[in-house]
Amino acid sequence: xxxxxxxxxxxxxxxxxxxxxxxxxxxxxxxxxxxxxxxxxxxxxxxxxxxxxxxxxxxxxxxxxxxxxxxxxxxxxxxxxxxxxxxxxxxxxxxxxxxxxxxxxxxxxxxxxxxxxxxxxxxxxxxxxxxxxxxxxxxxxxxxxxxxxxxxxxxxxxxxxxxxxxxxxxxxxxxxxxxxxxxxxxxxxxxxxxxxxxxxxxxxxxxxxxxxxxxxxxxxxxxxxxxxxxxxxxxxxxxxxxxx
Amino acid sequence: xxxxxxxxxxxxxxxxxxxxxxxxxxxxxxxxxxxxxxxxxxxxxxxxxxxxxxxxxxxxxxxxxxxxxxxxxxxxxxxxxxxxxxxxxxxxxxxxxxxxxxxxxxxxxxxxxxxxxxxxxxxxxxxxxxxxxxxxxxxxxxxxxxxxxxxxxxxxxxxxxxxxxxxxxxxxxxxxxxxxxxxxxxxxxxxxxxxxxxxxxxxxxxxxxxxxxxxxxxxxxxxxxxxxxxxxxxxxxxxxxxxxxxxxxxxxxxxxxxxxxxxxxxxxxxxxxxxxxxxxxxxxxxxxxxxxxxxxxxxxxxxxxxxxxxxxxxxxxxxxxxxxxxxxxxxxxxxxxxxxxxxxxxxxxxxxxxxxxxxxxxxxxxxxxxxxxxxxxx
Amino acid sequence: xxxxxxxxxxxxxxxxxxxxxxxxxxxxxxxxxxxxxxxxxxxxxxxxxxxxxxxxxxxxxxxxxxxxxxxxxxxxxxxxxxxxxxxxxxxxxxxxxxxxxxxxxxxxxxxxxxxxxxxxxxxxxxxxxxxxxxxxxxxxxxxxxxxxxxxxxxxxxxxxxxxxxxxxxxxxxxxxxxxxxxxxxxxxxxxxxxxxxxxxxxxxxxxxxxxxxxxxxxxxxxxxxx
Numbered sequence: 113x114x115x116x117x118x119x120x121x122x123x124x125x126x127x128x129x130x131x132x133x134x135x136x137x138x139x140x141x142x143x144x145x146x147x148x149x150x151x152x153x154x155x156x157x158x159x160x161x162x163x164x165x166x167x168x169x170x171x172x173x174x175x176x177x178x179x180x181x182x183x184x185x186x187x188x189x190x191x192x193x194x195x196x197x198x199x200x201x202x203x204x205x206x207x208x209x210x211x212x213x214x215x216x217x218x219x220x221x222x223x224x225x226x227x228x229x230x231x232x233x234x235x236x237x238x239x240x241x242x243x244x245x246x247x248x249x250x251x252x253x254x255x256x257x258x259x260x261x262x263x264x265x266x267x268x269x270x271x272x273x274x275x276x277x278x279x280x281x282x283x284x285x286x287x288x289x290x291x292x293x294x295x296x297x298x299x300x301x302x303x304x305x306x307x308x309x310x311x312x313x314x315x316x317x318x319x320x321x322x323x324x325x326x327x328x329x330x331x332x333x334x335x336x337x338x339x340x341x342x343x344x345x346x347x348x349x350x351x352x353x354x355x356x
Numbered sequence: 357x358x359x360x361x362x363x364x365x366x367x368x369x370x371x372x373x374x375x376x377x378x379x380x381x382x383x384x385x386x387x388x389x390x391x392x393x394x395x396x397x398x399x400x401x402x403x404x405x406x407x408x409x410x411x412x413x414x415x416x417x418x419x420x421x422x423x424x425x426x427x428x429x430x431x432x433x434x435x436x437x438x439x440x441x442x443x444x445x446x447x448x449x450x451x452x453x454x455x456x457x458x459x460x461x462x463x464x465x466x467x468x469x470x471x472x473x474x475x476x477x478x479x480x481x482x483x484x485x486x487x488x489x490x491x492x493x494x495x496x497x498x499x500x501x502x503x504x505x506x507x508x509x510x511x512x513x514x515x516x517x518x519x520x521x522x523x524x525x526x527x528x529x530x531x532x533x534x535x536x537x538x539x540x541x542x543x544x545x546x547x548x549x550x551x552x553x554x555x556x557x558x559x560x561x562x563x564x565x566x567x568x569x570x571x572x573x574x575x576x577x578x579x580x581x582x583x584x585x586x587x588x589x590x591x592x593x594x595x596x597x598x599x600x601x602x603x604x605x606x607x608x609x610x611x612x613x614x615x616x617x618x619x620x621x622x623x624x625x626x627x628x629x630x631x632x633x634x635x636x637x638x639x640x641x642x643x644x645x646x647x648x649x650x651x652x653x654x655x656x657x658x659x660x661x662x663x664x665x666x667x668x669x670x671x672x673x674x675x676x677x678x679x680x681x682x683x684x685x686x687x688x689x690x691x692x693x694x695x696x697x698x699x700x701x702x703x704x705x706x707x708x709x710x711x712x713x714x715x716x717x718x719x720x721x722x723x724x725x726x727x728x729x730x731x732x733x734x
Numbered sequence: 735x736x737x738x739x740x741x742x743x744x745x746x747x748x749x750x751x752x753x754x755x756x757x758x759x760x761x762x763x764x765x766x767x768x769x770x771x772x773x774x775x776x777x778x779x780x781x782x783x784x785x786x787x788x789x790x791x792x793x794x795x796x797x798x799x800x801x802x803x804x805x806x807x808x809x810x811x812x813x814x815x816x817x818x819x820x821x822x823x824x825x826x827x828x829x830x831x832x833x834x835x836x837x838x839x840x841x842x843x844x845x846x847x848x849x850x851x852x853x854x855x856x857x858x859x860x861x862x863x864x865x866x867x868x869x870x871x872x873x874x875x876x877x878x879x880x881x882x883x884x885x886x887x888x889x890x891x892x893x894x895x896x897x898x899x900x901x902x903x904x905x906x907x908x909x910x911x912x913x914x915x916x917x918x919x920x921x922x923x924x925x926x927x928x929x930x931x932x933x934x935x936x937x938x939x940x941x942x943x944x945x946x947x948x949x950x951x952x953x954x955x956x957x958x959x960x
Contacts (some may be wrong), residue, residue, distance in 0.1 A: 113878055114873075114923070115873030115874070116873070116874050116875075121894050140869060151948070154948060155898075155941060177768065180766075180769065181769070181772055183766070184773075184945070184946065184947070184948045184951070184952065185900065185947075185948060186900060186902065186943070186946045187944050191900060203765065203766055204766070204767075204768065205766075205768070206766050207766065207769050207774075208766055208769075208902070208943075208946065209902075211920045227803075228803060228805065228806070229800055229803060229806050230803060230806075231802060231803040231804075231806075231835065231846075231872075231904070232803075232904055233871055233873070233902045233903055233904050247795070270870075274906055276870065276871040277871055277873065277875070291938070303863070303868070303869060303870050304869060304870055305869050305871055305873055327869065327873075327874075328874070
């Protein structure tokens with residue numbers, strides 16, 4: 113069984129940031145340097161997620177190419193992808209995978225098209241874990257849209273050939289140094305690899321998530337900040353690797 | 357016609373250093389000056405043993421005031437010297453605030469080493485992350501100006517943020533990793549520039565059309581006066597007051613903090629590694645390893661033959677790393693390979709071509725020393 | 735039809751890469767070819783991109799990278815009239831380095847596509863779903879184990895366990911082609927053994943991505959191209 117540790121670099125335009133529940137971005141540096149640092153430290157993969165809705169991919173392809181260029185591992189990109197041209201640009205820029213979130217609901221035929229051209233292994237779907245009053249749902253929940261799937265519908269997704277892995281992202285836990293309560297208690301038997309991201313801050317939490325059936329974990333703020341001091345920006349993977 | 361190089365027989369300095377002078381006994385002005393200062397330091401230590409605690413760490417501890425959170429600021433870069441200072445500070449019971457300047461050119465090794473140390477020692481860390489667009493634009497101004505010391509900006513900002521955090525947390529002492537044992541031989545004239553030369557930095561930035569000075573925490577002289585005189589914040593070099601062996605320090609750090617050493621001094625920063633390992637040798641025929649290794653030889657931490665052997669190797673042990681660093685440098689700064697080749701083919705120019713405080717600073721320093729010596733007489 | 739319409743919109747790059755002589759990069763319009771280009775440049779190997787058959791020398795090396803679906807790669811090969819070129823390359827015993835999807839198309843076919851592969855090597859690729867693997871995608875780092883007693887290229891044994899390479903694929907070949915003059919390597923995942931590498935006198939085929947496998951992959955590429 114090969115578990116993966118995936119550092120996540122959030123982009124606000126061309127700057128790397130960390131957030132708290134995907135708001136209040138704090139600048140943490142140059143994403144090109146961060147990607148190189150994580151790669152040099154042995155990251156299994158790197159996810160680069162753009163949170164700025166006005167970021168234009170076509171105008172910034174050279175910049176994006178510099179993020180993946182100096183890594184020696186798989187780099188995936190997500191955010192503001194809306195056309196096949198965007199995806200083609202991203203893949204040509206050196207990314208091996210694309211991550212769809214809103215587009216999965218708004219334009220599933222485009223997701224299918226990407227899968228047919230680049231292979232389903234190049235497509236990852238990202239869903240937010242949303243805690244409603246009496247249940248947990250999965251989908252997109254932000255200022256622009258609200259679209260959910262139930263847990264049963266998530267299991268139906270196993271039979272969808274348009275993507276190969278699922279990223280479950282907890283907005284509530286983002287930047288909190290605490291894993292989402294549902295995510296840490298639910299045991300997964302999903303036939304596609306599942307990645308969890310949001311609030312992970314220790315090797316113990318990571319091991320626990322692996323025991324719950326997750327195949328990979330996405331780490332964000334934990335890398336940027338030291339858990340006992342949120343002013344200590346010091347991205348480093350190796351102290352996690354040593355204890356997994 | 358190639359210039360015949362003259363080499364010192366005792367250390368590794370040679371006539372590539374502008375102010376190199378070989379003495380009749382085979383030694384040179386660099387190693388002679390170093391030996392004199394080193395012996396003076398040892399004599400000063402011995403004479404002070406009776407009057408104050410064994411080392412600066414203990415002295416700072418003794419100065420601790422109630423209701424303070426930290427005893428000192430320690431600038432950490434991931435390098436051996438600053439890492440060792442941090443380790444000793446904690447060992448001697450101090451409560452340091454580690455401060456790191458991230459100019460967005462950190463290597464994976466550096467962040468690993470700093471993170472390992474602060475997590476193991478449970479030390480608070482404050483990181484100042486420079487706005488990379490501004491810093492890179494400022495760095496380009498330095499490159500296009502043709503001056504030699506491309507690290508002047510980072511070193512200056514490092515001093516500034518150390519003072520900044522000391523002031524913010526009401527800390528009176530800043531401990532640096534500077535020490536005679538590993539970096540005592542003076543840098544030759546022209547191989548670097550005065551780090552407090554705010555007018556020089558400003559002048560170079562203005563000449564390059566830089567407009568983002570407000571995004572960089574530059575240290576002007578009013579701030580410096582405030583920090584040094586009004587706030588009485590003092591820089592100290594505690595490694596000069598304790599026995600210090602670099603190889604033993606590395607061994608300890610590796611064993612207890614999972615520290616990963618670098619092939620050469622200052623190679624924790626990608627920018628420094630590229631600047632010292634690629635730009636300086638190719639553009640200016642300057643090899644700063646001579647200075648660092650000479651110090652190790654003169655303090656018996658390395659044999660001369662070992663040091664010569666290291667010096668004969670490329671400053672970039674790994675050609676793949678050299679290629680990657682070159683392209684990372686060019687990509688990050690948006691410089692084409694053609695522009696860069698053209699830059700490398702022209703010699704460095706002196707910082708004196710821009711405004712500088714250095715002449716006035718020297719005069720003021722002379723007067724300060726003069727007044728101090730008069731005071732000591734009475 | 736659908737795929738051909740869009741092939742002008744994006745660049746699908748197959749790389750035919752010359753090692754020390756000339757590296758030909760076959761531009762088929764898909765994939766992250768820039769990554770391979772930069773990786774090989776770091777190792778001091780030059781690359782030239784091509785999108786149609788060209789004349790080549792006997793010691794040239796062809797690299798076919800893979801980010802792309804089997805179907806799309808084969809459509810591009812047919813559309814650019816490269817089918818014969820690739821067969822002739824193999825028949826002339828010239829070296830080819832084939833990565834991931836580029837490796838899969840060497841075989842007879844894949845469950846992923848109705849289009850047949852190049853049939854340079856015998857065998858089919860089956861989906862991990864059909865093979866009843868626990869997961870339908872094998873993604874992550876895995877090790878290589880030698881499947882036969884050959885050592886056609888002894889240096890490859892340096893890259894067996896504990897070295898690990900990055901895999902990302904939903905289809906696998908579990909029927910190892912018989913090979914008396916080739917090295918076969920398998921990897922294990924989710925209870926099955928699958929063909930992770932096929933190495934013969936002129937073929938270096940990898941299901942994994944050496945360019946995404948950190949220093950290990952870099953060393954492997956360097957050894958092969960040197």
